[in-house]
Amino acid sequence: MRLLVLGGTAMLGRAVAEQAVADGHDVTCVARGESGGVPAGAAWVRSDRDADDGLDAVTDVAERWDAVVDVARQPGQVRRAVAGLEPVADHYVFVSTGNVYAVHSGLATDETVPLLAPLEGDVMEDMSTYGEAKVACEAAVLDGFGPERSLVARAGLIGGPGDWSGRSGWWPWRFAHPVGAHGAVLAPDALDLPMAVVDVRDLASWLVRCAASQTPGTVDAVGEPDTLAGLISVARDVGGHTGPLVTAPAEWLAEQGVQEWMGEDSLPLWISDPEWRGFGAHTGAAARAAGLTHxxxxxxxxxxxxxxxTREASNPRRCGLSDATERRLLGLLGH
Incomplete structure (x- = not known):
């Protein structure tokens, strides 16, 4: 197929382009190149999607695209892409997010959870309206291409190589480099929290197959259901950790300034807010029925x-406890 990837230089977009090239497809990426170049074997159209004419080079009615894969988060970018590409593309694959849901407290949930109200306007000013922005993007795709010519893949936590956020890599890295006495590592005590991670390569491979087969639908593209305890156990094995795992309650961690989920001095993937307990609890059954494997x-x-x-000083970790903070907290706990 002739595949157009809107992006192709950052984590997921690059993995999609790489997989499509490996599968023998004709791949063109539209990207500014701020995250690097596109994969070998893919054509590169350097362009800024914020410009009104940013996609003019790939909307020639004389040339058709079998499918488009889009990972954007700005509604204006998606609206312009849909308007320009609908006449020349057969199928649109849009990568959305579980953040579109208005409720995150349920367990074993699916795509029927109510959505947030869509963001008004074309620009998401900051990540506080990320979910609303993606709702608006989804609506633009479905309105423009229709449900039969589009796939909306609501991705969960994406992990694996290239995870710039550090959420999937910090725990095994920390277990390989413990800083506490006798190799102690600090963790939250709410280890029964539902949590799942989908490998970026599995997600990319599935998106390419769906693009090639023009699979329609709206599905939660998430990892196999798991818990934080399960992921931490695997991370310990991967890191070769044999020291103690020291757990602390949410209230104490909050008092000490430890952040949830990600960010500076955080315990990655940990969520203590009961209203968000089900964020990682979507079953993903529909995506697996559509061929997503793990x-x-x-x-x-x-x-x-x-x-x-491989991280360098120019690419610091964006989550996890610093060595100094973890030593201090473990010391307060007697380790």
Missing amino acids: RPVAETLRDAAAYEE
Whole structure:
């Protein structure tokens, strides 16, 4: 197929382009190039999607695209892409997010959870309206291409090599580099929290297959259902950790300034707010029925940890406890 990837230089977009090239497809990426170049074997159209004419080079009515894959988060970018590409593309694959849901407290949920109200306007000013922005993007795709010519893939936590956020790589990296006495590592005590990670390569491979087969629908593209305890156990194995795992309650961690989910001095993937307890609890059954398969999570975490080892000063970690903070907290806990 002739595949147009809107992006192709950052984590997921690049993985999609790489997989499509490996599968023998004719791939063109539209990107500014701020995250690097496109994969070998893919054509590159350098362009800024914020410009009104940013996609003019790929909307020639004399040339058709079998499918488009779009990972954008700005509604204006998606609206312009849909308007320009609908006459010349057969199918539109849009990568959305589980953040579009208005409710995150339920367990074993699916795509029927109510959505947030769509963001008004074309620009998401900051990540506080990320979910609303993606709702607006979804609406633009479905309105323009219709449900039979589009796939909306609501991705969950994406991990593996290239995970710039560090969420999937920090735990195995920390277990390989403990800083506490006798190799102690700090963790939250709410380890029954539902949590799942989908490998970026599995997601990319599935998106390419869906584009080639023009699979329609709106599905949660998430990892196999798991818990934070399960992921931490695998991370310990991957990191070769044999020291103690020291757990602390949410209230104490909050008092000490430890952040949830990601960010500076955080415990990645941890969520204590009961209203968000079900964020990682979507079953993903519809996506698996549509062919999404998963490699062992140990492989995902191992390769994410290997990526963490390659970080340079110019690309610092965006989550996890600093060595100094973790030593201080473990000391307060007697370790």
